[in-house]
Amino acid sequence: MTKKKDVLLKIRNLRIEGYSNEHWVDIIKGVDLTLHRGEVMGLIGESGAGKSTIGAGAMGYARDGTRISEGSSVEFDGMELTTATESERRALRGNRIAYVAQSAAASFNPAHKIIDQHTEAPLHYRLQKRMEAQEDAMQLYEKLRLPHPHEIGFRYPHQVSGGQLQRAMTAMAMSCRPDLIIFDEPTTALDVTTQIEVLAAIRDIVDEYNTAAIYITHDLAVVAQMADTIKVLLKGEEVEEAPTEEMLDNPKEDYTKSLWAVRSFESPQRQRPKGEVPLISLQHIDAAYTAGPKILDDVSFDIYAGMTVAVVGESGSGKSTAARVITGLLPPQKGEVLFKGEPFTPDYRNRTKDELRQCQMIYQSADTSLNPKVRISEIIGRPAQFYSGLKGAALKNRVDELLDLIELEPALYYNRYPPELSGGQKQRIGIARALAAEPTFIICDEVTSALDQLVAEGILRLLDRLQNELNLAYMFITHDLATVRSIADEVVVMQQGKVVEQGPKDEMFQPPHHPYTDLLLSSVPEMDPNWLTTLLEERGVDNVGDAAAAKIAT
């Protein structure tokens, strides 16, 4: 696999500082990196490891508020970028080193047509005339299997889907046939089914033009498909580097081993209790936002006390809308929600305090769902006060008890504010806030998707422990099937507002499946470096991703 030829990029002792709280602090603490022509290197690590900063640094680019320190060396094809002038560095960007950003939807300028953004670099560098550049763009679109390659470039970014935009951005990076492309989490924002198409496209094109690439991601299974070598980073420092297969089979450092072991947690599967009424039961629910199209179409499923039901599906499949119906934020148009067999008041405004307390939520982004200006004690104390009428010492004891439950030392956290906490700690506070109401049922809306894998695992273990201790029922909204595997008892698969399949977890992960479930399951990347190749051979390139999903829906 590895094509050991001449060195293209040589980074030595790269140190990058960031400005925070009126001090320059090291973000990257002396990283070395050697990349040969045509080689793909995966950079992995958790958020804050400095992957993206190194990626930008490889282009001699320091983001606003950061600077490359003295003594660092970034040598691209014999040219030292750290001492080059800004215009010399700029002359490489887009031309010989290109960049593919995480969110194509945000990284395409909404004011210009896709093809005009594509041809900007070739025209700027006078490599091609406009017509030639457009011709070339269309050919790249065709290679990347974008639909209507001759026409799609003349649309504006918002008129094209996320997966297509990400491929268009890869095409744009190719426009000057660079020697090196930096891929910065190019598929993180995509659904699994869409991700495959993009991965396949990137791999094809990088192979075809023998482009070297740095592939930045936090997803090990993805990097296993893409990279020849993998470099693991932690807090701005290299942990280890090795060829992909060796790294997967035989990681040396403890930190790497712990990353590899993340997916090991699996909560024992519970079975439905016989002869009991479900705690929450959705019965033939139809729902829509004002005057819009139907978002939920005849949705029915049950959640039993003390059990976890995972609701999976792509974005737009209606998962979160189902949660809004249960919480009463969106009363259904048809059908009803039953709580312990009794009708649950449809509109939250008409619910009694006791009805309201039964059903709590934990949100995806703890950053935005906790008020940054309110102390932890008050965030957790408010619902305890509101639902249970606790005051004074009783209230303080309750908050301490809740902090103990989520494994945070009460004395240390009682008086702190959310911005002082890490992402995982914030999510724990979100959990404590939900528990403060003493609910029987909690909706967890993508609670781990904004977290690093190790942290996410801690949250899943905590939720599992709480479930056992307090006999809670969870509705787990997620698009991550690894999460489903580790925590769910039952699974509901949704597509375009309909439930396509539901059942106990062990059955769901065994064939035969509904074709959509099958597509979803087979789209989840696996650690095996040959997984993508095998999958594409088995299913055929036209039978993955959006195209396949569309076929099933009709």
Place this chain on the structure above:
Amino acid sequence: MGDIAKLIGKRLGLGLVILLIISIIIFFMVELLPGDVAQAVLGQGATPENLAAMRKQMGLDQPAVVRYFGWLAGALTLDFGNSIVTGKAVMSIIGERFMNTLFLASYAAVIAVPISIILGVIVALLRNSIFDRVANVVTLTSISSPEFFLAYILILYFSIKWGMFPSNAKISDGMSFADLLWRTFLPALTLVLVVVAHMMRMTRASIIALLASPYIEMARLKGTPPWKVIVKHALPNAWAPIINVVALNLAYLITGVVLVEVVFVYPGIGQALVDAVSKRDFPVVQASCLIFAATYILLNLAADVGAILTNPRLRHPK
């Protein structure tokens, strides 16, 4: 395109409703003032009989609602009745003056708008440089100084010391266009100085707010030069707030220039309004207020439409 036509239609309808509400407010506020037109015409010494006869003659004995609709119907055909001071048609008094005000406002706008936007782009490009700071200080100083003060300073230098432009901006019908521009240069310049800071700073702020966007970083990482990043990638997405500030300032140029008109003895509508208020010439006051309100609404409407037209998401629906 149909969507945009519908949007514009909606805004236009909304503007008309607002104008109607304002016409009600203007009419009945004047009604609330102590004393009525008959009293104003006849003076304090008039006998009750004379007053009653005068009211009957002027239709003032009718209920207010009836008179409102009569006034509104007239306003639709630009007939605002007659001045009670001179007896001439209101339109003949303020029509020409309004045109003069429009002329002065356009003169100032044609200079101020391009200057502010170009300056705004330049200071955004050279942000935190000496040029940026100097431009900020100068424009802030000019916006913080009272306009009559600016006007006197300009008169002191440009007409008294250097004798380049007249301090008296009295214009008449027979003047050539060049002569008009020359005579009204100082009032126009005063207005330019007052409005440039606001528009320039908004242009700078809107552009800089966008510089943290991923698509700006993408443009930089494609090797796009800094000026092109600003002009081609940031500016097209910054129009909506800029247009709004421009519209607000244009409205100010038309409705807020009384002081400048007085200083330069310019025959604009502001002066007419001041005269009318001091003489209790209610029909003129009402007409002027309604014209001002219509101007505000029209310019804000234009800003809304402009913001819609510069938003590619609305211009090119899915």
